[in-house]
Amino acid sequence: MENIIRLTPPLSEETVASLKSGDRVLITGTIYTGRDAAHKRLVDLLEKGEALPIPLKGEIIYFVGPTPAKPGKAIGSAGPTTSYRMDSYSPRLLAEGLKGMIGKGGRSLEVREAIKKHHGIYFAATGGAGALLAQRIKKAEVVAYEDLGPEAIRRIEVEDFPVVVINDIHGNDLYEQGVIPYKR
Amino acid sequence: MREINISEVVKTVSRLCVDANCNLGADMFRALDRAAAIEESPTGKDGIAQLKENAEIAIRDQVPICQDTGLAVIFAELGQEVRIVGGNLEEAINEGVRQGYLEGYLRKSACHPFTRANTGDNTPAIIHYSLVAGDALKLTVAPKGGGSENMSKVVMLKPADGIAGIKEQVVEWVRQAGGNPCPPTIVGVGIGGNFERSALLAKEALLREVGSVNPDSELQVLEDELMEAINNLGVGPQGLGGRVTSFAVHVKMQPCHIASLPLAINIQCHAARHKEAVL
Numbered sequence: 001m002e003n004i005i006r007l008t009p010p011l012s013e014e015t016v017a018s019l020k021s022g023d024r025v026l027i028t029g030t031i032y033t034g035r036d037a038a039h040k041r042l043v044d045l046l047e048k049g050e051a052l053p054i055p056l057k058g059e060i061i062y063f064v065g066p067t068p069a070k071p072g073k074a075i076g077s078a079g080p081t082t083s084y085r086m087d088s089y090s091p092r093l094l095a096e097g098l099k100g101m102i103g104k105g106g107r108s109l110e111v112r113e114a115i116k117k118h119h120g121i122y123f124a125a126t127g128g129a130g131a132l133l134a135q136r137i138k139k140a141e142v143v144a145y146e147d148l149g150p151e152a153i154r155r156i157e158v159e160d161f162p163v164v165v166i167n168d169i170h171g172n173d174l175y176e177q178g179v180i181p182y183k184r
Numbered sequence: 185m186r187e188i189n190i191s192e193v194v195k196t197v198s199r200l201c202v203d204a205n206c207n208l209g210a211d212m213f214r215a216l217d218r219a220a221a222i223e224e225s226p227t228g229k230d231g232i233a234q235l236k237e238n239a240e241i242a243i244r245d246q247v248p249i250c251q252d253t254g255l256a257v258i259f260a261e262l263g264q265e266v267r268i269v270g271g272n273l274e275e276a277i278n279e280g281v282r283q284g285y286l287e288g289y290l291r292k293s294a295c296h297p298f299t300r301a302n303t304g305d306n307t308p309a310i311i312h313y314s315l316v317a318g319d320a321l322k323l324t325v326a327p328k329g330g331g332s333e334n335m336s337k338v339v340m341l342k343p344a345d346g347i348a349g350i351k352e353q354v355v356e357w358v359r360q361a362g363g364n365p366c367p368p369t370i371v372g373v374g375i376g377g378n379f380e381r382s383a384l385l386a387k388e389a390l391l392r393e394v395g396s397v398n399p400d401s402e403l404q405v406l407e408d409e410l411m412e413a414i415n416n417l418g419v420g421p422q423g424l425g426g427r428v429t430s431f432a433v434h435v436k437m438q439p440c441h442i443a444s445l446p447l448a449i450n451i452q453c454h455a456a457r458h459k460e461a462v463l
Contacts, residue, residue: 036300037300040300064251065251065252065291065293066251066291067247067248067251067253067289067290067291068289068290068291069289070247070289076247076248076251076289076291077242077247077248077249077250077251078251079250079251079252081251081252081330081331082330082331082334082364082365084364104331104363104364104366104422104423105331105362105363105364105423106362106363106364106423124363124422124424126231126234126235126238126422127331127363127366127422127453128235128238128249128250128366128453128454128455129234129235129237129238130238130248130249130250130251130252131238131239131241131242131245131247131248131249131250132234132237132238132241134247135241148302149292149302149304150251150291150292150293150302151300151302164227164424174424175362175363175423175424177425178225178227178420178423178424178425179417179418179419179420179423179424179425180418180425181225181418181425182224182225182418182420182425182426182427183416183417183418184416184418
């Protein structure tokens with residue numbers, strides 16, 4: 001298995017450019033959660049030219065809607081949600097400086113082009129491993145859109161959060177390339 | 185007439201919601217072990233190992249297997265010699281969902297289709313009633329996540345499409361779904377009936393124990409052929425390539441109209457959650 005790369009956001013241009021499809025990465029530091037409804041609100045604000053409730057430059061958004069935290073826990077189960085639902089919003093956020101996205105499942109051609117153009121990176125975390133991944137989340141705080149409940153934007157502190165690079169700035173796609181050797 | 189008080193229904197549904205979401209069935213643990221043994225891709229093996237460890241953590245800490253604790257799908261099989269007392273059965277089931285999702289720290293995932301405003305308590309549940317012989321009420325709670333549910337469809341084939349057409353549709357659909365439904369998956373296939381019945385057959389097919397034999401030998405052959413074709417796609421665990429794209433294909437079938445060949449495909453991720461109780 002390849003070497004494991006350790007990253008701490010915000011991500012620099014150089015860091016993003018060095019990542020390749022298939023790289024295994026452990027993220028430590030602050031990232032933001034957001035899924036369907038939060039993405040819509042962020043893009044609506046950008047359309048109106050208004051300020052966003054979270055910084056985007058160099059940041060990573062994790063597509064997740066966690067379960068409520070049990071007493072004494074930072075967060076409930078928190079695995080990735082399917083990314084294609086964010087496809088209509090991601091290019092706009094990448095244009096505004098967002099660098100990383102964590103989700104699961106393939107992205108549209110438009111998103112892959114935007115990743116190349118704006119030098120972003122798309123990671124996948126293990127879908128269905130929400131209880132396991134929650135152990136790597138040390139703190140969580142709602143920072144916007146509390147009314148959205150599970151869809152609110154949370155600032156979370158992660159430690160050695162395991163992801164794999166799917167789409168890099170060179171146009172590679174691990175979903176397409178990974179399947180080839182096993183197809184019969 | 186045997187009487188069943190709705191308070192029993194509320195309590196039971198609430199308990200089953202939490203039980204189903206935290207405690208993966210023994211059949212799925214066996215399926216994960218079988219998948220780990222035959223998977224060739226190192227990434228795939230790792231993905232399967234993570235899902236098993238995840239399910240063990242969920243049981244140990246009594247936390248949800250997956251953050252998507254689903255819409256609560258409930259099958260209520262009501263014996264015709266039962267009288268429900270103390271209130272309305274449907275309200276009792278929804279109250280059980282409300283309590284279970286609140287007390288079990290489960291995610292509330294029900295929302296208004298247009299505004300997306302969350303209903304706040306994961307109701308209304310999706311309830312399928314059937315009236316059966318006897319004096320018992322059987323309740324099955326099967327929370328269903330959105331990621332795998334989105335990778336589902338109904339298609340009205342022509343009778344001329346036959347079994348070959350069914351196979352082509354199912355395999356191509358699983359290929360297109362790729363990593364979206366968190367493979368390895370269970371593929372529920374409903375054949376026949378009409379438009380809505382085919383979808384229900386596909387959903388019911390998901391409730392069968394994984395690793396069990398189809399009681400209809402003709403359908404067992406179809407399941408075996410579909411499994412082979414699906415696992416030859418190479419989609420693999422998490423869609424990252426590998427031998428195991430699906431743990432199982434389950435087919436249910438019933439007669440259909442002479443003009444039709446309805447086919448429904450309902451995809452289920454490894455979190456194949458369903459728990460039942462008989463009152």
